[in-house]
Amino acid sequence: MSNVRATIITIGDELLIGQTIDTNSAWIAQHLNLQGIDVVRRVAVGDTRDGIWNALTEELTRNELILITGGLGPTADDITKPLLCEFFGGKLVVDEKVLAHVKEMFTKRNRPFLERNLKQAEVPDICTVLSNRLGTAPGMWFEQDNSIIVSLPGVPFEMECIMEDEVLPRLKERFQSDALEHRNIVTAGEGESFIAEQILDLETALPPYIKLAYLPSPGIVKLRLTGRGNDEAQLIKELEHHQQLLAARLKKCVVALEDIPLEQILGNLLREKALTLGLAESCTGGYIGHKITQISGSSDYFNGSIVCYHEQVKKDILGVKQETLDEFSVVSEQVAVQMAEGARRVLKTAVGFGITGLLSASGDYSVRVGTICVALTDKDRTISKTFHVHSDRLRNKEMAVGTSLLLILRFIKSMI
Amino acid sequence: MSNVRATIITIGDELLIGQTIDTNSAWIAQHLNLQGIDVVRRVAVGDTRDGIWNALTEELTRNELILITGGLGPTADDITKPLLCEFFGGKLVVDEKVLAHVKEMFTKRNRPFLERNLKQAEVPDICTVLSNRLGTAPGMWFEQDNSIIVSLPGVPFEMECIMEDEVLPRLKERFQSDALEHRNIVTAGEGESFIAEQILDLETALPPYIKLAYLPSPGIVKLRLTGRGNDEAQLIKELEHHQQLLAARLKKCVVALEDIPLEQILGNLLREKALTLGLAESCTGGYIGHKITQISGSSDYFNGSIVCYHEQVKKDILGVKQETLDEFSVVSEQVAVQMAEGARRVLKTAVGFGITGLLSASGDYSVRVGTICVALTDKDRTISKTFHVHSDRLRNKEMAVGTSLLLILRFIKSMI
Numbered sequence: 001m002s003n004v005r006a007t008i009i010t011i012g013d014e015l016l017i018g019q020t021i022d023t024n025s026a027w028i029a030q031h032l033n034l035q036g037i038d039v040v041r042r043v044a045v046g047d048t049r050d051g052i053w054n055a056l057t058e059e060l061t062r063n064e065l066i067l068i069t070g071g072l073g074p075t076a077d078d079i080t081k082p083l084l085c086e087f088f089g090g091k092l093v094v095d096e097k098v099l100a101h102v103k104e105m106f107t108k109r110n111r112p113f114l115e116r117n118l119k120q121a122e123v124p125d126i127c128t129v130l131s132n133r134l135g136t137a138p139g140m141w142f143e144q145d146n147s148i149i150v151s152l153p154g155v156p157f158e159m160e161c162i163m164e165d166e167v168l169p170r171l172k173e174r175f176q177s178d179a180l181e182h183r184n185i186v187t188a189g190e191g192e193s194f195i196a197e198q199i200l201d202l203e204t205a206l207p208p209y210i211k212l213a214y215l216p217s218p219g220i221v222k223l224r225l226t227g228r229g230n231d232e233a234q235l236i237k238e239l240e241h242h243q244q245l246l247a248a249r250l251k252k253c254v255v256a257l258e259d260i261p262l263e264q265i266l267g268n269l270l271r272e273k274a275l276t277l278g279l280a281e282s283c284t285g286g287y288i289g290h291k292i293t294q295i296s297g298s299s300d301y302f303n304g305s306i307v308c309y310h311e312q313v314k315k316d317i318l319g320v321k322q323e324t325l326d327e328f329s330v331v332s333e334q335v336a337v338q339m340a341e342g343a344r345r346v347l348k349t350a351v352g353f354g355i356t357g358l359l360s361a362s363g364d365y366s367v368r369v370g371t372i373c374v375a376l377t378d379k380d381r382t383i384s385k386t387f388h389v390h391s392d393r394l395r396n397k398e399m400a401v402g403t404s405l406l407l408i409l410r411f412i413k414s415m416i
Numbered sequence: 417m418s419n420v421r422a423t424i425i426t427i428g429d430e431l432l433i434g435q436t437i438d439t440n441s442a443w444i445a446q447h448l449n450l451q452g453i454d455v456v457r458r459v460a461v462g463d464t465r466d467g468i469w470n471a472l473t474e475e476l477t478r479n480e481l482i483l484i485t486g487g488l489g490p491t492a493d494d495i496t497k498p499l500l501c502e503f504f505g506g507k508l509v510v511d512e513k514v515l516a517h518v519k520e521m522f523t524k525r526n527r528p529f530l531e532r533n534l535k536q537a538e539v540p541d542i543c544t545v546l547s548n549r550l551g552t553a554p555g556m557w558f559e560q561d562n563s564i565i566v567s568l569p570g571v572p573f574e575m576e577c578i579m580e581d582e583v584l585p586r587l588k589e590r591f592q593s594d595a596l597e598h599r600n601i602v603t604a605g606e607g608e609s610f611i612a613e614q615i616l617d618l619e620t621a622l623p624p625y626i627k628l629a630y631l632p633s634p635g636i637v638k639l640r641l642t643g644r645g646n647d648e649a650q651l652i653k654e655l656e657h658h659q660q661l662l663a664a665r666l667k668k669c670v671v672a673l674e675d676i677p678l679e680q681i682l683g684n685l686l687r688e689k690a691l692t693l694g695l696a697e698s699c700t701g702g703y704i705g706h707k708i709t710q711i712s713g714s715s716d717y718f719n720g721s722i723v724c725y726h727e728q729v730k731k732d733i734l735g736v737k738q739e740t741l742d743e744f745s746v747v748s749e750q751v752a753v754q755m756a757e758g759a760r761r762v763l764k765t766a767v768g769f770g771i772t773g774l775l776s777a778s779g780d781y782s783v784r785v786g787t788i789c790v791a792l793t794d795k796d797r798t799i800s801k802t803f804h805v806h807s808d809r810l811r812n813k814e815m816a817v818g819t820s821l822l823l824i825l826r827f828i829k830s831m832i
Contacts (some may be wrong), residue, residue, distance in 0.1 A: 015442075017449045018444070018447075019631055020442070021438075022437075022438060025434070026433075026435075026438075026632070027434060029431075029433055030433065030435075038430065039433070041460065041467070042456035044462075045457055046456060053456070055457075058492040078780065086561065157807055159721065241793075271479075284709075285706045285708065286702025286705030286723060287706040288702070289697075290701045290703040290706050293699075293703075293813075296700075296811070304722070304724050307695075307702060307721035310720055312736070313763055317762060369716075392573055395572075
């Protein structure tokens, strides 16, 4: 069975002047992809009648599923709702359920419900209303000539909520006759081509209804097995068998068997081993702490970070020695080691990590721009490393943080 | 004169499966917009011949400028270059200048130059080659029937570099007969509609060749004046006159007269006043420190941050009192004040800031999810505030950080 093909249409002038980065499309594409629906085109148009009308007309000739985001707010430039109503030949009517919900949202936020807010409860009478728990603008589901057109608000968390509550379950029911299952393997520290070579025979031996995809990102290669079949239990059994075979072959670089971000893999590992982590961050300015605390419950294993941007803070709080700074310079493995040890001591953790580096040309440092020194320490051992990053300041910071999280993970797994 | 209209086409399977968020389009749109070119459509297609060919054919019937990013790398799935060559009726030839540059890049990175890398130096013989200082794939500039088609690599910093070096100057020369100038006013703490009301008469009095745009984001409203005219000096004089009038009217909420991010406005202010800043971050986990250190040279005014995720760290390093924690709970203005004072003391700064809050449901806190308490202190005064955020964990953190940066800015400007 070939996959269903979809277009995502995003509406909004703010996308076309570059004021907003479109994160909705990536979210939608990822989630449709996991349900076996291929997004083959994405189109962004402004808040203009012609732009929206033409995009809709054209994409309907191409694909059987159209997802639209944006253009549903209460302000005057949002023209999508009446346009969709006209396009599909309906008329706008107040939906009592939506009205009650909108009024409740206004009450909760202590805002007066005005006459013009009534419009927010209007929907075309020829659509299925998709309720929006987190906002006032409902989603709308239209059907025409075997095509499905879904319109969603542009606010990311509202869009995600309606997708999860209403759209994905309906799409699954409609399109997914076969079972569709995924299993993942996350590897770290090896390149895509190296991994492909290691597992060539296993990949070749996969049955035709199980596909393997490589999803590389800096320092990480994610492998995803996707299987289709009519016997779900049997399919899962087979997928997990192949997942195990691949994981056993790639053993030394496997860091997780589920598709979760690096900071969560690290968090799970720390919790599992009942270890706590403390950081001393210079050049990363708190970004590693920020990443780790993106995970709910990270207070179980993360005590804190000493962001020691000024040299005095390295000395005062972490106990870095003036002689070490003088002899080796602030960007050195020797200083990173004293920072890691200081972090472990003052934050009272099992593991201490220190990072110092030069992200962009500034001041009169004696090291090359892009030089990063890190150190890791626990009760048994201390290691340090130097690596280099080669881009601009912001991307260098991203790379330094990604590499740091990987190194902490590998240190705790005794891979380094 | 009406604006030139452009389409951005982005190519890459990674965009359609949601693996990559498209930041290139926003960058390009912003920069074209500043040159008076309107992006009216954006289309994303996968690495397929049909997808690319059709998108190009269709968009050429619509707009006179097409910018393409992606699909130019050395791997097999990148089919854009031969396709463009065929589309415009040329043939691929090795460009000696590009070849020398590619070889130099390989040497610099200590990688062997292989036979298949020769392809990277091939370009269609009917395009103008746009040199890529930071990468191996050159940009290409095609012209056909009064349309301009520019193809650029998808790696963001390479794309940006070619745009700045080669594309934007050529577009300016080609399309911009009149002078086009912008002046900005950044306001904080007031909503778009309030501001619009305050300046209604000034906006109405603008000459027809000067337009005012509102660019709102959480907590911030940016006003941009854009003027066109044939006398550049006169135009700038007028723009600055209107900028001054608007700024004078909005005085109490104006935070900058140039278009720079909040963390840079704050940095400039701290440097100008020769003040230093120290943070104590609990719920934000280091994110405020990260934001502040995104600005090169921030070590001039930013000493560091104590990320005190664990209660023990608040007590040990910042001197938060057990009685205060017991009496008011960890999420309280009283604790925030002690954190701010502690940060100022141990980081030896002029200004101290503390933040503690509950971003998502976890543990057995006695406060409502989304409650954030902050405090600010300097030699003269200490203030504290409580605010609430209403979204999911990650967006709550973003909001808390944005609000914090604004509060620090307003504290230093004595606006609060």
